Amino acid sequence: MSLEGRIAVVTGASHPRGMGAAVAAKLASAGAAVGLVDLESTAGALAERTAGIVASGGRALAVHADATDPDSVQSCVAAVVEGLGAPDILVNNAGVGIGSHQLLANSEEIWSQTLAVNLMGVNRFSCAVIPHMQSAGGGVIVNNASVAGLGGMLGIPAPYTASKHAVIGLTKAIAVEFGPDNIRCVAVCPGSVKTQMHARVLDLHMTTYGLTYDEAEAFEVDAIPLGYSCEPEEVAGVVAFLVGPEGRYLTGVSIPVAGGMAPGL
Numbered sequence: 001m002s003l004e005g006r007i008a009v010v011t012g013a014s015h016p017r018g019m020g021a022a023v024a025a026k027l028a029s030a031g032a033a034v035g036l037v038d039l040e041s042t043a044g045a046l047a048e049r050t051a052g053i054v055a056s057g058g059r060a061l062a063v064h065a066d067a068t069d070p071d072s073v074q075s076c077v078a079a080v081v082e083g084l085g086a087p088d089i090l091v092n093n094a095g096v097g098i099g100s101h102q103l104l105a106n107s108e109e110i111w112s113q114t115l116a117v118n119l120m121g122v123n124r125f126s127c128a129v130i131p132h133m134q135s136a137g138g139g140v141i142v143n144n145a146s147v148a149g150l151g152g153m154l155g156i157p158a159p160y161t162a163s164k165h166a167v168i169g170l171t172k173a174i175a176v177e178f179g180p181d182n183i184r185c186v187a188v189c190p191g192s193v194k195t196q197m198h199a200r201v202l203d204l205h206m207t208t209y210g211l212t213y214d215e216a217e218a219f220e221v222d223a224i225p226l227g228y229s230c231e232p233e234e235v236a237g238v239v240a241f242l243v244g245p246e247g248r249y250l251t252g253v254s255i256p257v258a259g260g261m262a263p264g265l
């Protein structure tokens with residue numbers, strides 16, 4: 001599968017074991033030029049991910065943006081357009097998993113921060129990129145939601161669950177409105193992926209259920225029919241398929257990449 005000539009923006013791409021970095025590397029290895037986006041506070045790590053892609057013969061550009069800040073998002077997309085060209089792939093991967101598993105313990109601030117990144121960040125980047133896709137005759141947006149966007153799950157903070165359900169709604173709305181412009185929009189719904197966010201989920205299991213680290217890991221894996229938490233690269237492979245030519249008839253769908261982990265109610 002070739003992505004030669006394609007230009008991608010991948011948000012939340014700084015962490016060495018994050019899904020964003022894995023997606024950026026995968027798209028670049030297939031030939032896409034990739035704008036790797038993350039917070040300014042991650043500058044060193046983002047530069048390393050970008051340099052890694054360039055050292056492997058890929059085209060990549062590091063751009064800082066805060067998904068909660070509309071001006072920052074607009075400048076970021078403008079920098080990608082100037083540095084690489086108009087993007088026809090957007091992977092909205094940036095996200096936060098904060099707050100308590102107990103609804104009543106979540107402050108207004110936790111709700112605002114969660115929605116500002118997980119929902120409005122996706123909306124901001126989509127709105128900034130869509131006009132470029134329209135001018136180019138099409139494009140594809142992949143939103144990194146979660147199995148927690150498909151159902152309520154015990155132990156996962158309600159603001160996170162609500163934000164990921166909302167992203168799936170936004171995915172469908174974009175798919176319906178912009179399908180006639182040849183712009184597809186799909187969501188991936190990972191289950192348990194070994195990233196820094198996954199480490200926080202294990203922490204939550206430990207505090208919620210009074211488990212040791214090993215017990216928390218066993219608890220997590222128990223809920224996965226395939227019997228393991230996956231690596232970020234296993235999600236990146238699915239994203240590459242979705243943005244590539246073989247995924248061309250998929251839009252508006254939300255695909256669990258979860259080893260059979262059930263989404264809950």
Ligand SMILES: NC(=O)c1ccc[n+]([C@@H]2O[C@H](COP(=O)([O-])OP(=O)(O)OC[C@H]3O[C@@H](n4cnc5c(N)ncnc54)[C@H](O)[C@@H]3O)[C@@H](O)[C@H]2O)c1
Binds near residue numbers: 066195
């Ligand atoms: N790890 C899992 O098991 C899992 C499961 C389902 C869904 N997800 C989703 O996958 C995505 C990637 O998460 P990950 O597990 O790779 O963790 P991660 O923490 O490595 O990735 C999240 C990235 O988003 C960036 N980010 C946070 N706030 C931002 C902001 N305001 N502006 C720009 N960037 C910002 C972070 O700096 C980080 O690089 C997230 O949307 C997450 O909700 C993760």
